[in-house]
Amino acid sequence: MDFTLLIIIIVLALVFDYINGFHDAANSIATIVATKVLTPFQAVLWAAFFNFMAYWVFGFGVADTVAKTAHTSSIDLTVILAGVIAAIIWNLITWWKGIPSSSSHTLIGGFAGAAIAHGFSSVTDPENFGFKIVNWLKAAKEGELLPSGVFIVILFIVFAPLLGMIISYFLSLWLMYSSKKNIYPKILTLVLMVLVFWFLSSVLVGYDAIKKPRFESHFWSIVTEPSNIKWFLVAVIFFSLAIFNLFFSRLSVGKAEAVLKKMQLLSSAAFSLGHGGNDSQKVMGIIAAAVAVYLRMNPHVDMSAGWLDLNVILPDEDKGIKSHMPAWIPLTCYTVIALGTLSGGWKIVKTMGSKITKVTAFEGVVAESAGALTLFTTEHFKIPVSTTHTITGSIIGVGVTKRISAVRWGVTVKLLWAWILTIPVSAILAALVYHLLKLFI
Numbered sequence: 133m134d135f136t137l138l139i140i141i142i143v144l145a146l147v148f149d150y151i152n153g154f155h156d157a158a159n160s161i162a163t164i165v166a167t168k169v170l171t172p173f174q175a176v177l178w179a180a181f182f183n184f185m186a187y188w189v190f191g192f193g194v195a196d197t198v199a200k201t202a203h204t205s206s207i208d209l210t211v212i213l214a215g216v217i218a219a220i221i222w223n224l225i226t227w228w229k230g231i232p233s234s235s236s237h238t239l240i241g242g243f244a245g246a247a248i249a250h251g252f253s254s255v256t257d258p259e260n261f262g263f264k265i266v267n268w269l270k271a272a273k274e275g276e277l278l279p280s281g282v283f284i285v286i287l288f289i290v291f292a293p294l295l296g297m298i299i300s301y302f303l304s305l306w307l308m309y310s311s312k313k314n315i316y317p318k319i320l321t322l323v324l325m326v327l328v329f330w331f332l333s334s335v336l337v338g339y340d341a342i343k344k345p346r347f348e349s350h351f352w353s354i355v356t357e358p359s360n361i362k363w364f365l366v367a368v369i370f371f372s373l374a375i376f377n378l379f380f381s382r383l384s385v386g387k388a389e390a391v392l393k394k395m396q397l398l399s400s401a402a403f404s405l406g407h408g409g410n411d412s413q414k415v416m417g418i419i420a421a422a423v424a425v426y427l428r429m430n431p432h433v434d435m436s437a438g439w440l441d442l443n444v445i446l447p448d449e450d451k452g453i454k455s456h457m458p459a460w461i462p463l464t465c466y467t468v469i470a471l472g473t474l475s476g477g478w479k480i481v482k483t484m485g486s487k488i489t490k491v492t493a494f495e496g497v498v499a500e501s502a503g504a505l506t507l508f509t510t511e512h513f514k515i516p517v518s519t520t521h522t523i524t525g526s527i528i529g530v531g532v533t534k535r536i537s538a539v540r541w542g543v544t545v546k547l548l549w550a551w552i553l554t555i556p557v558s559a560i561l562a563a564l565v566y567h568l569l570k571l572f573i
Contacts, residue, residue, distance in 0.1 A: 134429055137209040137573070138442075141422045144216045146468050149415040151220060152235040153183065153472015155227045156411060156519050160404040160473075163496035163527070169393045169400075176474050178397070179404040184470040186408030189361045192457055193514030194410060197280055198417025200267050201240055202247035204424045206260040210569050211250045212422045215242035218562035226550065234518030237554045239414050240285055243421075245559025246566040253567075278513050285516055289551055292506060292517040293525025300502035300529030303373065307498065308533070310377035311388075321377045328370050336360050362508050369402055369501050392493035399500035404473075406507030407519045412465040414516055419461055420444045499526040521551060 160182075161175035170178060202211065219235075219242040226233040244266045251265035258264075269281040278284065310317040337357050339345065345353035354360055372395060380388060423444040427433065443458055503523040510517045 134209060134426055137213060138422055138426045141209060141213050141216060142419055144213070144220065145415050145418045145422075146464065148216055148220050148223065148235075148239065148418075149412065149465055149468040150472040150475075151223050151227070152411050152415070153180075153469040154475035155223050155235055155472075156407060160400055160407050160500070160519075160523070162523075163499055164396050164400045167393065167396065167493045167496045169396045169493065169496070175400075178400065179407075180470040180473040182401045182404035183408035183412075183473050184466050186405045186412065187462060187466040188356075189358060189365070189405060190409035190413065190511060191358050192413060192416065192462075194413035194511055194516045195416035195420060195457070197285075197514050198240065198243075198414045198516055199421040199424070200280070201243045201282060201417075201421070202266050203260050204421055205428065206255050206257060206265050207247055207250055207425060208254075208429070209422060209425055210566060210573050211246045212243065212418060212425065214246035214249075214566035214569055215239070215244075215562045216418060217565050218242035218245065218558055221565075222554070222558050222561060226554075231550045233550045233554045234289075234520050235411060236414055236516050236518045237285070237289065237551075238558045239418065240282065240516065241555035241558030242562040243418070244282055244555075245562035248559070249563035249566040253570075278515070280514065286555065288510065288515055288517045289521065289555075292510060293521040293528070295509070296502050296506045296522045296525035297529035297532070299505055300498050300526040301533055303498045303502055304495075304530050304533040307373070307377060307380065307494065310380045313381045317381070318378055321374050325371065325374050328367070328374075332363055332367050335363055359512075362512065365402055365405065366505060366508055369399065369504060372398060373497075373501065389493055392497050396493055396496045396500065399497050399504065402504035403500045403507070403519075403523065406504050406511070408466060408469055410507050410511055410517065410519060412462070412469045413511075415465045415469075416457065416461055417516075419465075420457065495527070495530040498530050499523060502526040502529065518551070 160179045161170075161172075164170050164178075165172050165175050169175075216239075219239045222233070222238045222242070223235055226238075247265045248263055251260060251262045255261050255265060267281045269279055269283045271279050306321075310321060336354070337360055339350040339353055342353055342357055347353045347356065355364070376391060376395065383391065423442045426442075443456060444461070500523070503519070503526040506522045506526070507517070507519065
């Protein structure tokens with residue numbers, strides 16, 4: 133029975149991954165469709181390709197965070213199954229209504245809600261009873277800048293769109309300032325280029341620090357190291373904008389618009405990479421948590437034998453245990469989210485691409501670049517954030533630079549309510565699903 137439940141959870145988790153793809157497809161393609169850089173079909177192909185390419189870029193930091201939403205030592209497979217079912221239901225409801233809610237927070241809210249229901253009904257251990265079964269807040273380890281836990285995820289409901297908005301606001305000002313025929317914007321751009329080059333050279337991992345070099349060549353090992361690839365992408369985004377800014381004032385309006393539309397291909401690709409890397413890891417985390425629970429309940433089973441290699445190991449810093457994820461799990465998750473993106477999601481494209489603020493190529497480049505930089509940053513700190521919230525905040529930041537009234541605040545307020553309600557509604561729904569499942573399992 134336990135193995136059957138495990139297979140059902142894995143299948144439904146991948147269904148959620150697929151739904152996530154078409155539910156959040158609008159995040160990376162709405163602006164590129166709105167500015168007519170690509171047709172809708174071309175745009176989803178572009179986004180899906182880079183969703184899948186994230187397989188070679190990102191690690192499993194966000195997956196580990198999601199897997200530890202609840203104490204795996206005190207939950208059962210019914211908890212995870214209820215959480216996934218609730219997340220799928222809420223995602224389909226918001227997709228049907230055209231509401232760009234967060235698939236990430238839906239999944240975490242569902243997982244936490246089912247765990248709490250289990251904590252009150254089946255757990256006798258006082259350390260994990262009731263609300264204590266959820267990892268609300270865990271202090272940062274040595275070398276880490278931020279603590280972890282559900283509270284941090286909740287805080288980033290505000291911080292992720294705010295960070296995207298701030299980055300896009302200042303990128304917009306930088307570009308607008310550079311369009312003026314003045315020497316000072318060029319000096320500012322050159323100074324920023326030097327500072328960013330210094331920063332990137334200080335954070336790149338050298339060959340000696342790479343635990344498992346992929347090539348004998350030092351150069352290719354450094355270039356293909358996953359943590360370095362993210363920083364190289366940041367460099368490509370920033371220096372593309374910087375080089376454009378150096379020549380912006382010399383370009384005619386038509387030429388500048390044409391260049392910006394080509395740059396949108398880059399910014400959209402970067403955001404799609406961030407979307408794939410951030411959201412696929414959440415499904416990996418759910419699968420990892422399910423396997424960990426199954427192994428606890430069936431300690432004599434060898435999960436690495438046979439056709440289904442599920443030799444998943446969750447990290448434990450206190451015991452010095454490092455994580456392990458069979459290659460087929462991330463490969464499948466990235467493939468499925470890419471297929472989901474190919475399915476579109478045009479209801480939400482309309483909201484993201486036109487209802488929040490009017491978007492041109494200029495706004496598209498800035499919003500997508502800001503969104504990608506936000507996703508790369510939060511993934512670096514292992515924080516599962518919402519790609520929906522991030523790109524919405526970035527679009528708002530662009531709109532504010534024109535004038536406050538350029539943002540349609542009525543639509544934005546409705547989106548905020550959807551964001552606020554997603555975790556509690558998903559949690560309540562998951563608790564109900566959990567009690568319903570317990571009648572039959």
